[in-house]
Amino acid sequence: xxxxxxxxxxxxxxxxxxxxxxGLYGVSFGVLAxxxxxxxxxxxxxxxxxxxxxxxxxxxxxxxxxxxxLAAVASGLLLNTRxxxxxxxxxxxxxxxxxxxxxxxxxxIDESAAMALAESDLRAKRRAFWFTGVSVFVFWNAATIxxxxxxxxxxxxxxxxxxxxxxxxxxxxxxxxxxxxxxxLSALAGAVVALGLLPFTPPGVPILAASAGVLAGYWVANGxxxGxxxGxxxxxxxGPGE
Amino acid sequence: xxxxxIVALAVGTFALKGVGPVLAGxxxxxxxxxxxxxxxxxxxxxxxxxxQTFGDGQTLTxxxxxxxxxxxxxxxVLRAPFxxxxxxxxxxxxxxxxxx
Numbered sequence: 001x002x003x004x005x006x007x008x009x010x011x012x013x014x015x016x017x018x019x020x021x022x023g024l025y026g027v028s029f030g031v032l033a034x035x036x037x038x039x040x041x042x043x044x045x046x047x048x049x050x051x052x053x054x055x056x057x058x059x060x061x062x063x064x065x066x067x068x069x070l071a072a073v074a075s076g077l078l079l080n081t082r083x084x085x086x087x088x089x090x091x092x093x094x095x096x097x098x099x100x101x102x103x104x105x106x107x108x109i110d111e112s113a114a115m116a117l118a119e120s121d122l123r124a125k126r127r128a129f130w131f132t133g134v135s136v137f138v139f140w141n142a143a144t145i146x147x148x149x150x151x152x153x154x155x156x157x158x159x160x161x162x163x164x165x166x167x168x169x170x171x172x173x174x175x176x177x178x179x180x181x182x183x184x185l186s187a188l189a190g191a192v193v194a195l196g197l198l199p200f201t202p203p204g205v206p207i208l209a210a211s212a213g214v215l216a217g218y219w220v221a222n223g224x225x226x227g228x229x230x231g232x233x234x235x236x237x238x239g240p241g242e
Numbered sequence: 243x244x245x246x247x248i249v250a251l252a253v254g255t256f257a258l259k260g261v262g263p264v265l266a267g268x269x270x271x272x273x274x275x276x277x278x279x280x281x282x283x284x285x286x287x288x289x290x291x292x293x294q295t296f297g298d299g300q301t302l303t304x305x306x307x308x309x310x311x312x313x314x315x316x317x318x319v320l321r322a323p324f325x326x327x328x329x330x331x332x333x334x335x336x337x338x339x340x341x342x
Binding site: 017021036037042045050051059060063069070073076080081082083084086087088090091094101102105106113117118160161162163164165166167168171172173175177178183186187188190191192193194195198199203207209210211212213214217 | 243244245246247248249250251252254255256258261262264266278279282283284285286288290291292293294295296297299306307309310311313314315318319324325327328331332333334335339
């Protein structure tokens, strides 16, 4: 990651770090897709047209397990329902003319959303979103091609500890948001709801249901935080930053 | 997997991703909704972290990855830079798996 650390802009640096980490996963997605019987072009098609890592893995996983295309599409879509929630949280940030908002929609993924939400002012949020979205798009697709062509020559990314990289990165983005009691309660309730539902619901539902955590935060914060100007709603949670 | 399935997944995903930016983008929302939406990132990110830390399909599990995220949590509390948090988590997870 020498290149990543040599980039001076901190937001751009994080965007590149995330792109590389996602890219390593993209390689294994390419491998898995081809192993499941997809052509190289279909693997790349999923990465460019769908561009949602977890749902691509889910769809291909269903196919690999012998499931039909309908089940594959349904499980992929279920995992992406959280994008509607992330999109709503980012609606004040992703403004502009329609073509720009359409492009923003396509680049909306966990990483770009998390990076944007972690910044405190509007301009920084926009930069974080676009840098991360483009960086991950480039690395994810390049890696998919590489993985699909390399086939099954590569090993399990878990031996590198890569599966810990994503929750760790998201935790680093979440940390600075927790200065406010309402946000801490929302986060705690969201995590509890997600883990509580995980054994009983299809994949994708727990993370979406974590949205309900806001009720705990709202319940407590309502009227107890008079300095919290609703007009400054996106800046209030991020605190002073790192 | 047919191209029809790929396109269906792509169109459906795009519709979900577009709910915020395309339908709600730039519009003034009621203050109550603003306050709820402002708390969404913390709740969603926490849900994401929890599921990615303990989830393995539909079972909850504790393994090398969990240790990696715990190490990351300590690093976050100590205000370590982003890349340090991520690299420490990966190293701890890989180490635990190597020993196990």
